[in-house]
Amino acid sequence: MALGVLKCLKLLKPSQLCNFGESFIANGSLYSCMTYVTNVDKEDNFEKLIESWNTGIKKQKTNKAMRVYLERAKQHDDFMKRQQISYQIGKRHLANMMGEDPESFTQDMVDEAIQYLFPSGLFDRAARPFLKPPETIFPPRKAAEFDNEGRPFHPFFYTGRPTYYKILFDVRQHMGDLKLHHNSLLIKRLPIDESTKMDVAGSAWCTQEEMQVILVEPISEIEYKIFLTAMERLIAMPYSNKVKDFINKYRKPLLGQKKALDIPVPLYDESGRAYVTTYECLRKSARGHVTIRSPGTGLIDINGQDISYFQDKQSREQILFPLMFTNMVNTVDVECYVDGGGSTGQSGALRWGIANSLRSFVDMEMVHKMRLAGLLTRDYRLKERKKAGQKGARKKFTWKKR
Template structure:
């Protein structure tokens, strides 16, 4: 009985083995010897089966790896599909609105451009709002909605970028490139025979003359044969918002300030013109609205020292300021030094235009102020100094001063008391009885 069960199990095993090798295209040969039936397999069939089995196993593992997608990739693919559907809907709505707007204006929808849309909105929906962003507008969805960031990892979750785990790979990649460029420039500077101490002094000279006055340009001729500085006049670094739009990454104020400082150090290098193309990739041109007639020319005294006078007003205060070039940073107010103002805030306020233009230790300032208090006098002196410094700086720097608000008079003053009220805004306590 046990022998019968064992024989039956052996036959079933042979049948399964035959079916398996039949799937692998291996032939069986029947051999009859002395009344026994045996099954033999040729050696060629065995080697062929082994190679095909290994190939099939490799393909199965490969397919299983492709089928196994990381959770990050699944989430990205889901967001990508949702974003594509959203943009498709918005573009369809934009095209329908554009067609209706063209029909209302009697134009051909096929040739109706974005400029035509803006003009049609101005005509159909006139707005007296001063801020352009608050007026009715109709732009293409690709301009109004932020682009979706591309996947930064493969299907198995491995990141493409080496700085992926910093959280801001593109931003830190720029900082890394700045560091590499600075090292290349240092190598170039030392290869010309300059010692490290001389190179440091050269960088300080470049930094000192970056915002030099027109009367100092002759002194820059000494550095012509030594310094090849990148020309950044008429341009400015990308704003934080524009840089975030370009990189598709959210940047903090502290990191943006660090990036600005890194670019300034690279620009102040004596051989920064060598990497000028890299620097200008992250700068944009500045539209200069101050014309030459708005900037008065420098005047010269009997000693040949350039100077400029200006008047400033703030509240009830009035200030007369004279700025002398080729100075050492001397500052006098009504015959006294900067200690004329007791408040540190007032001192910082009148020094800010000089710090902003880089002329703090390059010019002398003589000011006379009258009327009002110390706060009003400080504001009047600040405005007068800014107006006088326009003649000492380049037009691009003057435009930066205008954007920073240094060339705009602060017209605020104390609001008058109203009749029937305690003060300008405060009312008397109302009592019913």
């Protein structure tokens, strides 16, 4: 109605505006026009009058929640701009220190330069210095979920976590569709193909932290478990491969496992014997590398000594276990070098290196058995440090009341 009144006012002359009514109703609100028309003496001021009315109406429609959101969004954008400027300045300084062109200085070159200029022996990567784009460090800001008048866009807005519950709703919808398809085949008496289930080998579910980044919403541990349970039920249903695109959104490939499955190709020395060398054999603080040569006579060389390098029986069994498991005790020669740590750490590191190198000399069935036996799994456990105010890493002092 307000637009109709404004059109009528535009047809009137300025001298006729003063005889117009004192007020009119527009959009359920009472707007007074007497204060506007009494000062209108010229036709030039009429356009300003109409513009001021339009501006007042627009401001009246803006919801308080939207104003708060716009203010916070502006603060977030200003913060990201400052961080982006600081990142570009730091990258330019780093490029000048390395003698590179700042314009063509990529993120991989930045990581290499930091590793070269600031070497760190800290085991935890989060404690090492780094320079990353601010978009990868600070979480993204969620867009507005309501319009100017405060009406929410999402049907699950009032749950507090609309995106999370929308995923659970989609899971239920897909399960219902698959069940209907399955029942239709049963009615037609058609055979059910078990191969239609989705194969999720080589991938894993996104972690709780990664799901929070995807959803741009905080979720609790219980909610994350509910999500995993619902998705596992969806995968277990027949013909779940029909919704594999939806499932793969929340799964990630196991790149480390894929790399571990790549069996190295043996090389040949001057005498024509095949050999494979495995580096970075780790266990606690022990570090070493192992070379397996085939054919051999069962010779074991550890730092220039035989298996008597280890005095205790348990460490010797650790070295021999991969060879005995694959029936390769008298078939290959083993050359090892290890440094750091004690006998337990050194034998554990060499055991993994021997097992990893033996994959090149056995069939795939034996490799699968080795994996099930745990021979190809690294042990990244470390000794936990002693805590201040405690007797040890976990042990406490005896508590006495008096």
